[in-house]
């Protein structure tokens with residue numbers, strides 16, 4: 001293994017049927033994310049450069065994948081934000097070399113890193129956090145995101161021809177129904193074909209958001225009909 005290969009794995013899901021469409025996949029959650037979304041369930045993965053809580057190294061992950069070729073057919077690099085890692089291209093190359101299809105979960109934080117890995121990818125799950133406007137993106141990511149870079153990443157993804165979906169976590173503290181309409185309109189105009197909205201599950205620190213507030217955002221009949229009409233594939237994930 002190349003000793004310059006620098007990715008830090010925070011944790012691994014060894015068997016997943018929900019993270020990579022039509023694939024039975026292992027998911028490597030990479031350590032580090034520059035954003036601070038209030039609905040984040042992976043806060044332990046946020047700190048860039050932190051020592052992971054698990055003992056998964058890349059070498060251990062590859063050894064695991066070599067043994068699971070008869071069970072798994074895909075590998076997803078998730079996070080955190082995988083595009084933080086300069087070693088991502090090399091890591092994906094090694095995994096592809098084992099015969100696995102490779103997927104990526106990203107918010108599009110670094111378009112230059114995305115363009116490098118896109119030719120190797122089989123699928124991308126692209127998070128759209130908010131309407132694609134400067135202040136809204138900053139607000140939802142704790143002041144950290146540059147929406148121009150997100151837009152650039154999305155454009156690269158669309159141009160690449162790689163299969164992908166966009167998805168939005170519908171946190172009622174941050175998004176309204178009007179925001180979802182706005183996001184959908186932008187994505188549809190850009191040429192996005194698959195869009196999913198995900199019901200927010202309150203994080204442990206959120207004591208005030210009720211289930212009915214979360215449900216209200218994703219179960220609105222008029223909104224759902226609009227989204228169904230706007231995309232070839234649309235679903236609500238609960």
Ligand code: SF4
Pocket residue numbers: 033034035036037039040041042043045046079080081107
């Ligand atoms: S981009 Fe993902 S990992 Fe990063 S803070 Fe937001 S939800 Fe958490």
